[in-house]
Amino acid sequence: MLKKETIAECIRCGTCCMKGGPALHDEDKQIIDQGDIPLTALYTIRKGELARDNVSGGMIRLHAEIIKIKSRPDSSACIYFNDTDASCKIYDNRPVECRTLECWNTKKIESIYAQNRLTRCLVLKTVEWLTDLVQTHEAECSLDRIQVLVKNRESGDSTATCGLSEIINYDFHLRNLAAEKGKIAPDMHDFLFGRPLSELFSHQFGVKIEKSKPE
Ligand code: SF4
Numbered sequence: 001m002l003k004k005e006t007i008a009e010c011i012r013c014g015t016c017c018m019k020g021g022p023a024l025h026d027e028d029k030q031i032i033d034q035g036d037i038p039l040t041a042l043y044t045i046r047k048g049e050l051a052r053d054n055v056s057g058g059m060i061r062l063h064a065e066i067i068k069i070k071s072r073p074d075s076s077a078c079i080y081f082n083d084t085d086a087s088c089k090i091y092d093n094r095p096v097e098c099r100t101l102e103c104w105n106t107k108k109i110e111s112i113y114a115q116n117r118l119t120r121c122l123v124l125k126t127v128e129w130l131t132d133l134v135q136t137h138e139a140e141c142s143l144d145r146i147q148v149l150v151k152n153r154e155s156g157d158s159t160a161t162c163g164l165s166e167i168i169n170y171d172f173h174l175r176n177l178a179a180e181k182g183k184i185a186p187d188m189h190d191f192l193f194g195r196p197l198s199e200l201f202s203h204q205f206g207v208k209i210e211k212s213k214p215e
């Protein structure tokens, strides 16, 4: 980001957009409802996951989920960032964090940053079966549950490894089922279920997951 003292207004350089998409807040639901941001453009960082706190700059364990706009696969830039002219592809409908950020004066963004964050249940409010699916996955694969099992495993509890395998398998099979039977596009899974547990385990707990070989 630019040095605070060098500018007094946004010069639309795109530096903030290249660092990743914003977290969404309740008032951003309207942008989703009107179709300007599809669910395939979003992902969820679930309660209990480690995430960077953009205000403090440190990593924190989330007390509640956050929904964010995805980054491009090749970089950390927001998927709506157009780097040919450093513009935003949804500028007129950009989320509240993007409209509020003043990199030279962070007071405004700090005042809204942790307030009224959008949740999956609020986004899916009218789609009961998808809300049920999200809640069932969350109950079976909660980070609180995983955290306890990881600790027990470290303390030598041999049953904990089995418990963790069951959770990873559940996550894997539910995603497959959602795609095959529910016809839910795979690029919507990171919004509905967060990142796959096989990825999260190595990222957050340093536990490498190896698929068992077919017998
Ligand atoms: S708010 Fe973002 S786009 Fe505007 S000047 Fe700061 S870094 Fe650049």
Ligand code: SF4
Residues within 6 Å of the ligand: 016, 017, 020, 021, 022, 069, 078, 079, 080, 081, 082, 087, 088, 089, 090, 091, 094, 095, 098
């Ligand atoms: S939505 Fe637009 S303004 Fe916001 S981070 Fe993405 S590209 Fe930047």
